[in-house]
Amino acid sequence: MDVYEAVKSRRAVRGFKDDPVPREVLERVLSAAAWAPSGSNIQPWNTYVLTGPRLTELKTRAVEHISHGDQWDEREYEMYPPELRSPYKDRRSSFGKERYSALGIAREDWEARQRAAIANWNCFGAPVALFCYIDRNLGRPQWADVGMYLQTIMLLLRAEGLHSCPQMAWSQVRKTVAEILSPPDGLILFCGMSIGYEDPGVSYIRTGRAPLEETVKFVAG
Numbered sequence: 001m002d003v004y005e006a007v008k009s010r011r012a013v014r015g016f017k018d019d020p021v022p023r024e025v026l027e028r029v030l031s032a033a034a035w036a037p038s039g040s041n042i043q044p045w046n047t048y049v050l051t052g053p054r055l056t057e058l059k060t061r062a063v064e065h066i067s068h069g070d071q072w073d074e075r076e077y078e079m080y081p082p083e084l085r086s087p088y089k090d091r092r093s094s095f096g097k098e099r100y101s102a103l104g105i106a107r108e109d110w111e112a113r114q115r116a117a118i119a120n121w122n123c124f125g126a127p128v129a130l131f132c133y134i135d136r137n138l139g140r141p142q143w144a145d146v147g148m149y150l151q152t153i154m155l156l157l158r159a160e161g162l163h164s165c166p167q168m169a170w171s172q173v174r175k176t177v178a179e180i181l182s183p184p185d186g187l188i189l190f191c192g193m194s195i196g197y198e199d200p201g202v203s204y205i206r207t208g209r210a211p212l213e214e215t216v217k218f219v220a221g
């Protein structure tokens with residue numbers, strides 16, 4: 001698959017078939033993604049891939065945890081600044097509107113929004129979940145390295161006919177994830193990622209992007 005096609009066809013898919021993904025495909029993707037760049041080549045990613053009954057157990061525990069109204073785990077990092085300013089605030093608000101209108105949910109229907117959010121912890125039906133941890137002692141440049149690595153994985157998944165959804169939502173139930181994965185102390189769960197074959201029956205609205213001139217300045221001469 002052409003790189004442009006991989007970039008443009010990657011989107012946060014929120015409806016997967018339960019068809020299993022062969023282990024060798026996942027190994028091929030993750031071996032290639034390891035070629036992602038990182039400052040001084042320190043490769044700050046720590047990745048767990050969960051499938052099968054252990055993933056089913058995690059989904060059940062996480063969905064139960066959230067459905068019972070239990071508190072989210074205390075944050076190890078802020079997902080967004082408390083005062084998100086424009087233009088970011090406006091973009092987030094447009095995203096919310098698009099997302100809920102695709103699901104036919106009214107903005108003020110808090111319960112329906114909660115139900116939609118809970119699908120996160122069922123991995124939107126995906127048969128594979130990936131969890132990416134980063135060492136607590138590492139800084140912002142290394143978090144950026146992890147982002148590049150995760151995007152590399154998502155593009156390679158496209159080349160394999162697979163889709164993905166990166167999910168910070170998993171950090172909100174990080175203790176439940178840790179019960180299953182037992183990561184060493186000193187790691188922070190940055191992000192989960194659902195992986196699988198898309199269920200074409202699930203409707204969505206393709207997210208837009210700001211026009212180029214809003215985010216890019218060409219400086220020449």
Ligand SMILES: Cc1cc2nc3c(=O)[nH]c(=O)nc-3n(C[C@H](O)[C@H](O)[C@H](O)COP(=O)(O)O)c2cc1C
Pocket residue numbers: 010011012013014095120165166167168169170191207
């Ligand atoms: C680091 C990161 C965390 C995300 N966390 C979630 C999440 O928890 N749940 C979710 O449904 N989507 C999540 N997303 C998906 C974004 O909402 C999505 O990438 C964005 O709206 C752009 O849409 P697109 O990826 O379909 O182009 C996350 C994306 C990134 C990059």
